[in-house]
Amino acid sequence: MSFPRLSPWQLAFWALILVISLPLLRILASWFEPSSDIWIHLYQTRLGSIVSNTLLLLFGVAIGVTLLGVALAWAVTLCEFPGRKILEWLLFLPFALPAYVLGFIYLGIFDFPGPVQTWLRDTFGWAGLDIRAYGLTLVIVMTLVLYPYVYMLARTAFYAQNSALIESARLMGMNGWQVFWKVSLPLARPAIAAGAMLALMETLADFGTVTLYNYHTLTSAIFSVWENFRSLQVAAQLSTLLLVIAVLLIFIERFSRGRARYDARHRISYRPYKLTGLAGWSVTIIISLVVFLAFILPLIQLLIWAWEAFSIEWDRRYFDWMGNTFTLAGVAALLTVSLAILLNAVRSHTKLSLASKLGLRFANLGYALPGSVLAVGIMLLIIEMGEKLAPGYGIWLSSGVLALLLAYTVRFLAVAYGPIESHFDTITPSMIEAARSLGANQQQLISRIYLPILKPGLVIAAFMVAVDVMKELPATYLLRPYGWDTLAIRVYELSSEGLYDQAALPALMLLGLGLIALLGVAFINKYYQPSRAKNPEPFA
Known part of the structure; x- marks a missing residue:
């Protein structure tokens, strides 16, 4: 039996596919190991409430980000009101806030x-309220932070809709609400579903916020099992429950799309709904309130x-x-972008088999996995490999920069892959053939064709990965070397002790870095235009 030459x-x-797959496969393999008494304890005490809390949080955030994100996107794209142009961009700012x-x-x-409650007690005799109770404040916080996922994609979808459909609906006598409900919303459904899914993945992966609010979810349970019981096996088995929920979310998102698609060939050119007087200023105040509360x-x-x-x-x-x-951010961004280039180069220059396409999809699954899941899988994998290669040192290898970089790479490869893929697709075979006909060698193709076209995508991908690494908490908290704290770790440790004023310094630094990256990506998207030579010149 002969195998094809690679x-x-x-x-x-x-x-690369194998390396990315190993942590996930190791987590799944944990179910073949003997069960622990810890499972009996969890089942009898907390497991039911942990799973129900996780599902309720996902449900609440799904409703919150969808309603808020779609409403804001509709308002700024299809309505005209005072301050619309400024508010349209200010609504992106919560992206920079962990x-x-x-x-x-x-x-x-x-x-x-x-x-606030001190003033209410002193002024009105307010009895007081625990805002951590019932998880409502947690849902509000997560909604204010994560609505930009839905807002960004829904806004793009609304802008991309065919103006003829909107005008036809108006000519048929539909009012603004009917146009939104019967025309704009169905067309934007794929984008809304994708944005909501991203927000729910972030909610599922969250550790710091749910811990601060004493809201026990599967993610916090994984940390509890590891820290209190020192059982990586049970932590890995709990991680598979998170994995199942993540896969179900992806399936639901794909199913909700059906065969629906939207494209960006038609930019809105019809008359927006002009909101004047009380209606216009009411919308301005409401959107300004969202910006105020969220940023x-x-x-x-x-x-x-x-x-x-x-x-x-x-x-x-x-x-x-x-x-x-x-x-960590710089090395992880360099490594992840390099691997994303490799995957895109293979995809663009070879005819992928079905197995290769499935492997490529699997490689981009990491962003759907919570950092805690990857951390547990990587920890188990490195401990076992380390014990075989260097007996007695496996546990030390599992808490190190190598383990962290592997977790970041698997987690954020999809973040780098997308922007690079979109720019790779603009390099057509005819461009390469034309360059070769002018005498270009491989080095000149890279320096004068590939790099100029890919440069904006590479910079955007590096920015996005670096910011995500800076904000990443679960994987960093589990895998960091002893004494190797980051700004995110410092924020979590101080805030969990109630030292909010001291946590503000590292938090402000994280926010500043996030804003710089957000502005950098916006600048590249808006102003970068690849230069075009008026007359082709020989490469020789």
């Missing part, structure tokens, strides 16, 4: 000892806390934490 690129492709940062800010402002209020509170804590909290350790954060 090129070096294809060998590298399959080696959920656990907004979570501890809201606790500091609105919880029982905070300024401006947190920013003001962070600045106040950071100013108060700067003189007593700032020391040289912050340079170490910043250095660790930048090092």
Whole structure:
């Protein structure tokens, strides 16, 4: 029996798929190991409430981000009201804010000892309220942080809709609400479903926020089992429940799309609904309130806390934490972007078999997996491999920069793959043939064709991966080397102890880095235009 010969690129492709697959396969293999008494304890005490809490949180966030994201996208794309152009872009800013940062800010402002309830007690004799109860505040916090996923994709879908359909609906006598419900919303359904799915994946992966609000989910249970019982096996088995929910979310999102698609060939050119007077200013106030609650209020509170804590909290350790954060983000971005280039190069220059296409889809599944799931799988894998290669040192190898970089690569490969794929697809075979006919060698093809076209995609991918790595908490918390804290770890540790003013300094740094990356991506998307030579020149 003969096997097809693989090129070096294809060998590298399959080696990468194998490395990405191993942590997931190791988690699934945990069910073949003997069961633990810890499972009996969990089943009798907390397992039911943990699963129900996870599902209820997902349900609440799904409703919140969908309603808020779609309403905001509809308003800024199909209506005209005072301040629309500014508010349209301000609504993106919560992207830069990690959920656990907004979570501890809201606790500091609105919880029982905070300024709001203190003022209510002093002024009106307010009895007080625990805002962590029932998980409602947690749903609000997660919605305010994650609605931009739905808003961004729904906004793009609304802008892309064929203006003739909208005008035809108007001519048939439909009012604004009927046009939205019967025409615009069905056309935008694939984008809305995709945005909601991304928001739910982030909710499923969240660890810091749910811990701050004492809301027990599967993610927090994984950490509890590992820290309190030191059982990686049970943690891995709990991770498979998270994995099942993640796969179900993907299936539901794909099923909800059906065969629906939307394209961007038609940009909106019809008359927007002009909202004047009370209606227009009401929409402006409501959208401004969302921006205020999701970004401006947190920013003001962070600045106040950071100013108060700067003189007593700032020391040289912050340079170490910043250095660790930048090092991990930079190396992870370089590694992940390089691997994304490899995958796209193989996809673009070889005819992929069905197995290769499935492997490529599997490689991009990492973003759908919570960081805690990957961390447990990688920890188990490295411990076992380390014990075989260097007996007695497996546990030390599992908590190191190598394990962290592997987790980041698997988790965020899909983030880098998308922007690079879109730019790879603009390089047509005719362009390569034309360059070769002018005498270009392989090095000149890379330097004068590939790099100029791919450069914006590479920069965007690097920015996005770096920011995600800086904000990533579960994988970093589990796998970091001893004493190798980052800004995200510092924010979580201080805020979990109620030291909100001290947590404001590293949180403000994370927010600043996120804003820089967000502005960088926006600048590249808006202003970068590949240069075109008026007359082709020989490469020789």
